Amino acid sequence: MNFQTSFNQSKIICFNELKQSFKNWKIIVALVIYLVIMFASLNLVDDLQETLGNVDFPGKRDNIDVYDNIRENFGSLSIIVPFSLALIILPFIVLFMNFDSISNERNSNRFRYLLMKTDLHNLLLGKFFTSIIILSISTIFFFLITDVHLHFYLGESFNFSSLFYPWLFLIFYGASLSAFFILTSSFFKSSFGALAGGLLGMFALMIFSSIPVVGYFGLFSYLKFAVYSSFGKALLSVVMFFVLSILYLFLAYLKIRRSDL
Amino acid sequence: MTFIVKTSNLWKSYGDKKALVGVSLHIPEGEIYGLLGPNGAGKTSIIGIISGILRFDKGNFSIAGKKHVSQIKNLVGLVPQDAQLYYDMTCLNHLIFFAKLQGFNKLAAKQESLRVLKLVDLFSEQNNKVGSLSHGMRRRLGFAQALIGSPKVLILDEPTNGLDPSIAKSIRLLILELKKSNTTIIFSSHNIYEVEEICDSIGILNKGKLIKEGLIKNLKKTNSVFVSVRGLKKEVIKRIKKKHYVKRLNEGLNSLEVEFKHGDFTNDLLKFLIDNSLVIDKFKKGESLEDIFLDIVGKK
Ligand SMILES: Nc1ncnc2c1ncn2[C@@H]1O[C@H](COP(=O)(O)OP(=O)(O)O)[C@@H](O)[C@H]1O
Numbered sequence A: 001m002n003f004q005t006s007f008n009q010s011k012i013i014c015f016n017e018l019k020q021s022f023k024n025w026k027i028i029v030a031l032v033i034y035l036v037i038m039f040a041s042l043n044l045v046d047d048l049q050e051t052l053g054n055v056d057f058p059g060k061r062d063n064i065d066v067y068d069n070i071r072e073n074f075g076s077l078s079i080i081v082p083f084s085l086a087l088i089i090l091p092f093i094v095l096f097m098n099f100d101s102i103s104n105e106r107n108s109n110r111f112r113y114l115l116m117k118t119d120l121h122n123l124l125l126g127k128f129f130t131s132i133i134i135l136s137i138s139t140i141f142f143f144l145i146t147d148v149h150l151h152f153y154l155g156e157s158f159n160f161s162s163l164f165y166p167w168l169f170l171i172f173y174g175a176s177l178s179a180f181f182i183l184t185s186s187f188f189k190s191s192f193g194a195l196a197g198g199l200l201g202m203f204a205l206m207i208f209s210s211i212p213v214v215g216y217f218g219l220f221s222y223l224k225f226a227v228y229s230s231f232g233k234a235l236l237s238v239v240m241f242f243v244l245s246i247l248y249l250f251l252a253y254l255k256i257r258r259s260d261l
Numbered sequence B: 001m002t003f004i005v006k007t008s009n010l011w012k013s014y015g016d017k018k019a020l021v022g023v024s025l026h027i028p029e030g031e032i033y034g035l036l037g038p039n040g041a042g043k044t045s046i047i048g049i050i051s052g053i054l055r056f057d058k059g060n061f062s063i064a065g066k067k068h069v070s071q072i073k074n075l076v077g078l079v080p081q082d083a084q085l086y087y088d089m090t091c092l093n094h095l096i097f098f099a100k101l102q103g104f105n106k107l108a109a110k111q112e113s114l115r116v117l118k119l120v121d122l123f124s125e126q127n128n129k130v131g132s133l134s135h136g137m138r139r140r141l142g143f144a145q146a147l148i149g150s151p152k153v154l155i156l157d158e159p160t161n162g163l164d165p166s167i168a169k170s171i172r173l174l175i176l177e178l179k180k181s182n183t184t185i186i187f188s189s190h191n192i193y194e195v196e197e198i199c200d201s202i203g204i205l206n207k208g209k210l211i212k213e214g215l216i217k218n219l220k221k222t223n224s225v226f227v228s229v230r231g232l233k234k235e236v237i238k239r240i241k242k243k244h245y246v247k248r249l250n251e252g253l254n255s256l257e258v259e260f261k262h263g264d265f266t267n268d269l270l271k272f273l274i275d276n277s278l279v280i281d282k283f284k285k286g287e288s289l290e291d292i293f294l295d296i297v298g299k300k
């Protein structure tokens, strides 16, 4: 099994998963909820802009470096509200999209068909890439609309380059979440079990994050760097998301290899 | 006879549950091999192992001399038990997807898909959604999927299970048809009658053990009887030996065992003994395949 075949098979799986996704009500519903919440947040942005513009609230001066960081990372304050909101709802969206990605294949016995034709790692990578593609398309779509909205309602100038960092961050964040839910899904045979397992896993990750050292194996520890820290640290989080994705996928691989379909 | 699939002393357990306890199968090339056993006998487990998708604890197996999983997968086409397909794809796209995974390029994948659709008689359904097909047709599509790339060994796990008798019959006819292309077919079932109908060889599995294996025509002979009888004389035995239906005769002290050439001549034999004023204490017929199997599943 050389790299070329492996890549091709992952690609074929990924295309097929994408095609299936657009017919899958769960994924459509998840994406619609995601986008609706994000759009709703734009009103909040409008309000926030006004508030920040008019009131000189206490602490604004003290946190001047925070504002500098935000400006450096985001270009302006306007993206930050939907961005922060996305950080919170994305785990749920990704959970909803991915919770039965493995358990469903198993349950329907389709796993056996697929594993006859390709190797497990290609299957996992294919599924992983699919959710990256779906998330990146919907997120960039959202950010573009946001920029247009801000331009016409608040008169800000277009600032497409400022979208790149939040977009990149969300993609890698979402990707590592997908990998995590692929992992939790591999422990279950029924859809319901997988959903419950995914939720439990998510809460475990949250609890994890507040424990010192161990927290770095969870995802949520890196969120605090997303908004308030320097560009370098924020970029490090992106790298960590990537590393964790690989780790979760590898664990899922081991788990499935060891179990009896 | 050359064996294309050989397993030797395969063990498999799920946790504490032993599913296979030292199974050694010998599956002849180009034939239909029936893997017969009641539910839970271990059929699906053994099929999973020889398709290279299930781990096992001990033993080994080979297909056409190959032992490595990556080589085996190209030799085997599997139709898993109760497997669902992608219901909202068309039959053709469904097959094209699998053909591409198997390494066919775009054009070849389509040609190959159309070829296997013809083989299973679903050519006219190519643009229909899988979900709109009947159960029998879905089973056929499963076959088509397994036939992509003309595997040397086609493995069917209970392909007729849950189908109407007439549709099950048509599936069996399809299997006989596929045999003509010199494909070795492994066919698992818990139904002795359908196995007798289409298989050449058979392995009977129960509780993870291989009870019997061989050509059906050899296993099938019902034609022996064991009789306890007093006062047998050399003379009578000589005359029995000359009967047209007797193949072999073993004599004991107060008993004899007669193997018939074909069919069951127990009645003729007993009548002959009685006519010669001999007292028969008891007799027991040799077992048939059906007896053996029904005895195992406890339906007798
Ligand atoms: N995934 C599994 N986990 C636990 N036990 C299993 C699993 N698959 C099969 N078994 C058990 O192993 C035995 C053999 O099963 P199987 O190979 O499916 O038999 P068959 O296909 O002949 O019905 C059964 O007792 C079954 O309960």
Ligand SMILES: [Mg+2]
Pocket: B040, B043, B044, B045, B081, B157, B158
């Ligand atoms: Mg079975």
